[in-house]
Amino acid sequence: MTSTTTTGQERKAPGRPRNAQADEAILDAVLTLMAEGQSAAAVSIESVAAKAGVGKATIYRRWPNKEALLIDAVRSMKGPIPELAGVSARADLIAMVTANRSSRVQEFGKVTACLLPELMKDEQLRQMHHAVMEPRREVMREILRRGIASGELRADLNIELTLLMLSGPSMAQGLFGTETGVPLEEFPVVLVDALLRGAAA
Template sequence: MTLSVDAVPDQDRKGPGRPRSARVDEAIVEAVFELLSAGQSADGISIEAVAAKAGVGKATIYRRWPNKEALLIDAVLAMKGPLPEPRGESARDDLVILVAAMRNKRMEQYGKATACLMPELFKSPEMHRVYQGVAEPRRELMRSVLRRGIASGELRADLDVEMSVLVLSGPTLAQNMLRWNPNVPDDNFAESLVDFVLRGAHA
């Protein structure tokens, strides 16, 4: 759905010195998501198309981002959202929280958008670095949960932390982006995946 300028007023047009409108920023990034989720490749997206989708002028976008690449980078950053907060009660429960945060309803749209961004990540070292920078805090959060589980005796002392992070994250991303195995139900996905992995990780 295309947003109108009236619905999302651009405070940038009201004179110098005014703060940027967060609503306009969100509308522009949302327009990128919608275009990617509709199957538009990152290469094929233009500033003109984003502006039309967001209901703003091209100049409004260029006041915020110097080029399309910078806009895509911010879209990747916004895609992930804030870090989830583990409770610290058990490694199992905290891992469920982390995996579930990657499988919320919003992630279905983001998964499609990420799939369309994949060619850009392969071609552009800068985009790949940005994506890694966005993913790394989440990986480190999962590492910290696993290390805490090892320290408490809940998990095996010889557990390969990096491989565990990969095994927990990979299927989640594959289901988000590709619905890789439609025979795996969405209901209780996080609990099922974590419990499956932990069968070999428990002390």
């Protein structure tokens, strides 16, 4: 329950390892069902329980309802917000882009793109998702503001557009399956450098 009520915080690792394993199996089951083509509306606590190999009561002990479970499944695709060195905007942006592209994002990225519009229709879900995402976006805004203040970044940078330029390419790649020739683990460095240096000669 803490994971859904502590808005804006990363999930705490449960005290007992068996709980953590069950949590992961349950969240994986949600994402796998959606990756197999089920819509958010079609996913049920019953189908998740069956897929995860747990009882429905195990799910209800952790999440009050399906909506809270879906939000946590989206959240689980992100790594934790990293400790930032604070030395350069470049290094901090690379750390954040890396954290936002966890291995789960690679595997389930298409699910998010399809799930988000459905979640956004519901005001409560929209607010829960906002609570998960906004702290990450605010960390990135702060990196950009510090970079402008230090003179590393352009004074006239559009911060919100820059956030879209840091998140959009990964999203488009997940949807289209584009091959950029860049190894997955190097993608954040290559993207941030392309953004910083610009395409002009």
